[in-house]
Amino acid sequence: MQELGPSIDFSLMCVYDVQKRFGRWDDILAEPAPPEFLVLTTAYYHAHQAIAHAAKKQFDSAEEAFVKFINAKAKVPKDSQEDGLFFQQALKVAEYFVQGEIALQKEDWPVAIWYLKQAVEVEDTLRYSEPPYWLQPVRHALGAVYMKAGMFEQAEETYRKDLSIWRDNAWSLYGLGKALEAQGKRDEASIELAKHQLIWAKADEHQLTTSCKCIEHLD
DSSP: OGGGHHHHHHHHTHHHHHHHHTTOHHHHHHSOOOOTTOHHHHHHHHHHHHHHHHHTTOHHHHHHHHHHHHHHHTTSOOOSSHHHHHHHHHHHHHHHHHHHHHHHHTTOHHHHHHHHHHHHHHHTTSOOOSSOSSSSOHHHHHHHHHHHTTOHHHHHHHHHHHHHHSTTOHHHHHHHHHHHHHTTOHHHHHHHHHHHHHHHTTOSSOOOSOSSTTSSOOO
């Protein structure tokens, strides 16, 4: 198993991203720590532990998990291979994202926005991959924070940019609709929300109320 570590590391860490995507904080916290030879998965594990603790307002535990993430991140090889470069960039996204998540759960919107914007800048440098090096677009969280901060034009811009990259994704369509609605652009909002409903109709999840489960409602 240890010999296979480098070849499976990238795939195994995706479980945490999926749990985060759907706000399954207790599931994340119940996950056993991966073996240490899975260095990338271990770093992602601690990052998502921090995010889950923050979502549950357990801020001391979130900070402790963030320190563990930083220590684990330092153990990921900085080799000259192309994937090594993008893994390091993805971990930089995680570093900014976790700090943004802790700030947003404290409702410190300016700090959350700063960290999430840094995460977006790094995320935009990642090359295309299946699955992506960072699974959940950071703009889904950034747009939600803008909404909570009452910065509706910035939220609209953020969701439109995300839709230019990930066309017709239901999360940003919902966020865009709510951002337009908040600006009194009801006709445009109705169009985007109708697109969202059409795409989301066959989803297993209940009706969305947010673009990121870290913030339950955009209203």
